[in-house]
Amino acid sequence: MLLEDFNQRFPASDDNNELYRSLSIPEKALSSKCTCVMIRGKRNRPLIVLIGQTEEKCLSLLIKYRSQAQTSPTNPFLFGYFEHHINASEALRKISANTLQQWFRRSIVQTVK
Numbered sequence: 001m002l003l004e005d006f007n008q009r010f011p012a013s014d015d016n017n018e019l020y021r022s023l024s025i026p027e028k029a030l031s032s033k034c035t036c037v038m039i040r041g042k043r044n045r046p047l048i049v050l051i052g053q054t055e056e057k058c059l060s061l062l063i064k065y066r067s068q069a070q071t072s073p074t075n076p077f078l079f080g081y082f083e084h085h086i087n088a089s090e091a092l093r094k095i096s097a098n099t100l101q102q103w104f105r106r107s108i109v110q111t112v113k
Contacts, residue, residue, distance in 0.1 A: 001039050001049075001078045006059060009035045012050060019048070 012031040013020065023031060034050040041047030051059070059078065067073070071080050079086050 001037065002076050003063065003078050003080075004076065005037055005039050006063070006078050009037045009051070009056075012036045 012034040013028070020028065020031065031050070034052055035056055037049045037051055039047050039049055062078070066080075077086075
């Protein structure tokens with residue numbers, strides 16, 4: 001996600017939005033507590049990400065302390081790592097593989113006992 005994308009967020013409860021009008025009443029109630037961020041999806045298609053109030057505060061806090069985290073001011077990414085982005089699918093794959101291995105080892109030890 002680019003820093004510019006996050007800064008251009010908009011309320012999810014926009015009555016003029018075609019997507020908002022297609023939601024059911026409970027979905028509209030939930031969307032009133034969220035903001036939307038438009039990011040680039042696969043093949044450069046626009047993708048809307050809903051961000052809750054707590055997550056929005058956390059992301060704003062990350063932006064506030066970017067300089068103290070030694071993130072370059074020219075880095076355009078919200079989750080920047082030097083001058084490139086973090087590959088989310090690769091990071092999640094590594095984390096889930098480690099978690100699965102620990103769970104698998106623990107379950108084997110418990111069944112052997």
